[in-house]
Amino acid sequence: MEEQDWAQVVAAATRAPSIHNTQPWRFVAGPDRLELFIDPGRALPVLDPSGRQQVISCGIALEFAVVALAARGWAAEVEELPDGAGPTHLATLRITPAGDASVDDRSLAEAIDNRHTVRAPFAARAVPEELLERLQAEARAFGTWVKPIARSEEEVATVFLISRAEEMEQGDPAYLAELESWLRTDPAAVDGVPLGAVPSEDPQERASNWLIRDFVAGHREQHAFRAAGDPTAPPPEVERPAVVLMGTDGDDRTAWLRAGRALGRVLLEVTAAGLVASPLTQALDWPATRTRMQSRLSLVGHPQMLLRMGYPREPDPDAPSPAVSGRRPVRDVLRFEPAG
Ligand SMILES: Cc1cc2nc3c(=O)[nH]c(=O)nc-3n(C[C@H](O)[C@H](O)[C@H](O)COP(=O)(O)O)c2cc1C
Structure with missing residues (x-):
């Protein structure tokens, strides 16, 4: 696959959620494979001393890459922890052409850009x-x-x-x-x-x-005396x-x-x-x-x-929309390896 295509696949992978949005990953792409590494420089030593939540975050990015590849007509074979207990190398993903993407592949790939962590209360509607x-x-x-x-x-x-x-x-x-x-x-x-x-x-x-x-x-402690809510509100x-x-x-x-x-x-x-x-x-x-x-x-x-x-609630037209979390540019997390 060409470098610009890998850049797009890695851009999709980096849309993955990660603990505190630390984005603890690095990628190396070759013509027919992508390597995933955990970036120890982005660790959370207090919250996550074993690195468990950071490896989970990297696993999500790995799967987002697989989904993005499928939508482009590539099948990916994933080798997990290729160096055994090697400290940073988490996966190698080898690609082969797989023909046209299915409707499901495309809809999952579209979901990559539409997904955000929503912490607001949900609608009063049960999950099927x-x-x-x-x-x-x-x-x-x-x-x-x-x-x-x-x-x-x-x-x-x-x-x-x-x-x-x-x-x-x-x-x-x-x-x-x-x-x-x-x-x-x-x-x-x-x-x-x-x-x-x-x-x-x-x-x-x-x-x-x-x-x-x-x-x-x-931050909130500085505003301890908040006005009480409207008692007549439903x-x-x-x-x-x-x-x-x-x-x-x-x-x-x-x-x-x-x-x-x-x-x-x-x-x-x-x-x-x-x-x-x-x-x-x-x-x-x-x-x-x-x-x-x-x-x-x-x-x-x-x-x-x-x-x-x-299910999300109808957005309140008077309330500001929630902020969308940022991502590091692909060039900061992806390196290309020469062919051969
Ligand atoms: C392993 C893991 C644990 C997380 N834990 C929490 C949590 O306890 N509370 C929370 O509000 N968000 C949690 N998040 C969501 C992240 O804060 C969020 O993914 C990140 O800020 C990026 O935002 P986004 O998901 O909207 O792209 C977690 C995410 C991951 C991957």
């Missing part, structure tokens, strides 16, 4: 059971699983563990300093989480049981998200990469079906709450991602 079943089948194809958190005792346990983890995080100065270093106020920022993409109200006051990661607690519509836990049997780099690939597919399927999603990973950040989740939900295997999904 049939979509959840399809996501479970997609995840199984990667040797991973998707478990809807549907029973009320599971929901209560999960909500409790998220709140517990959020409380631990808000009391941890090292966590807060790391988070702050990835928050962005400049709308042109090429990485990090834009302030305009995270809810500014207290997440405890939202019309949902599910606690969105509080990116701006530090109560807010209660969202009806589906919350699913994604997991793997193992808990090593291969499992994390697989979890990321499955998550990449799941997010694109969700987007193509007209829904939106946001990860809620606080309870999985810390070994204590992650292990408790395993036991409270009687999981066989390891939780890797908690995802809230639903």
Whole structure:
């Protein structure tokens, strides 16, 4: 494949979501293959000392590359961790011509540009059971699983563990300093989480049981005396998200990469079906709450991602649209290897 085509495929791969929008990846392209490396310079030593969430992020980018290639008529064979336990080389993707792309290939590739993490409350409309079943089948194809958190005792346990983890995080100065270093106020920022993409109200006051990661607690404290809401206003519509836990049997780099690939597919399927999603990973950040989740939900295997999904609400014409997170230019993350 030509360099300009690789640049477009890598541009699609880098649309992948990543923890705190760290974009912890590097690519090297040759005529018939693409190599994916994790970039240790973009690590989160406090939140993610093992690199688990960063490998998951890279797995999503890998799958976005596979989808972008399929839409261009290329089949990709993925070799995971080609150097065994080699520290940074995560995958080699070899391509062969595959003929015309299918309608599904094209619609998933379109979803790459349309997908964004949506942290706002969702509409009061249930997620179709049939979509959840399809996501479970997609995840199984990667040797991973998707478990809807549907029973009320599971929901209560999960909500409790998220709140517990959020409380631990808000009391941890090292966590807060790391988070702050990835928050962005400049709308042109090429990485990090834009302030305009995270809810500014207290997440405890939202019309949902599910606690969105509080990116701006530090900023909000300066405005402690907010005006009370209009007491005559109707109560807010209660969202009806589906919350699913994604997991793997193992808990090593291969499992994390697989979890990321499955998550990449799941997010694109969700987007193509007209829904939106946001990860809620606080309870999985810390070994204590992650292990408790395993036991409270009687999981066989390891939780890797908690995802809230639903239908978006009609945009409020008076409210500013949420900011879209930036991406580093392709030239900063892609290197070409000479042929031969
Ligand atoms: C492994 C992983 C964990 C994440 N955890 C959270 C989270 O706990 N809360 C949240 O609001 N967003 C979370 N995100 C979403 C990222 O913040 C988001 O992908 C990034 O800021 C880029 O924005 P975008 O998804 O809109 O492109 C997570 C993403 C990944 C890949």
